[in-house]
Amino acid sequence: MTPGPARSAQWQCIRGPLAGRKTDAAALRLMKQGGYSVPNTSKGTLYRGRQGMWSWVAHRVTGIAIFFFLLVHVLDTALVRVSPEAYNHVIATYKNPIMGLGEAGLVAAIVYHAFNGLRIILIDFWKNGAKNQKAMLWGVLILWVIAVVPFLVRHLAIVFGGH
Amino acid sequence: MATPLKTRIAVPRSRDNSVDGIKYNRSGSKRNNFEMFAWLYMRVSGVLLIVLIFGHLFVNLMMGDGVHAIDFGFVGGKWANPFWQTWDLIMLWLAMIHGTNGVRTVIDDYAEKDRTRFWLKTLLFLASGFILLVGTLVIFTFSPCPTGADPSLVPSFCPAP
The missing domain is CATH 1.20.1300.10 (Fumarate reductase/succinate dehydrogenase, transmembrane subunit)
Structure with missing residues (x-):
């Protein structure tokens, strides 16, 4: 499967020093349930990256x-x-x-x-x-x-x- | 109806229990504003500390012979003046509480186990309390002309022994 834009955006959310932490996983699950595309690209947020x-x-x-x-x-x-x-x-x-x-x-x-x-x-x-x-x-x-x-x-x- | 170009996102406020199904109020059953006051304190004390610390650094490192001028006589001369006593006392308390709260935040962010967090913060608060106590006592009980001291080391205004 080719990682499309949405998929790579999700990876932004769970890699790095916080990868695998419960809080992140829970947040990601919530966002997926709500049909959110995860907005955590380094360009798009105030503090990340x-x-x-x-x-x-x-x-x-x-x-x-x-x-x-x-x-x-x-x-x-x-x-x-x-x-x-x-x-x-x-x-x-x-x-x-x-x-x-x-x-x-x-x-x-x-x-x-x-x-x-x-x-x-x-x-x-x-x-x-x-x-x-x-x-x-x-x-x-x-x-x-x-x-x-x-x-x-x-x-x-x-x-x-x-x- | 025109489609908006940009989605407007509601900023979560501390009173909101949830925005779009996501729970923002994470304070649980605790109903105090401690974290809000801590946040506000960092900003207010930060501005005051810029004035106090920049002034402190300028007087101690830039004027006269800079760091070479600092000795017992220099400190004695400064603390003979209530202006500098007050300056240093306010700076001590504002900076220690500001720094302690900052390190508390860092501990909360990185120490994942409850017990680790508890002991790190206990150590932090004990150390900070001790430093505040020592610093305050020193400023209030300091004598620029201690009896029996070498006359060449004390401020020039001290009476000859």
């Missing part, structure tokens, strides 16, 4: 990375309560060049998460948000470059600037 999905993946990955940094960052700052020496000793590690690159990555992640978060808010609250989600992603990436490049120039100059 392409920019919509990858911006969501990046939002999760940056979010989790920032969360774990935050846990560590509160604890290292808490050392001010132990003694000036303890705090200065630990914070000195933030000043070495390798950590400096880590800070650059952290800020890049925060700036993406921030601007893409605004995009998500616009998708949810602005009446034309969903329609313009892809254009807004390009906006996010442009703003990201505008914010991150000057930051990197200044920060890397400080980190590698021979202090």
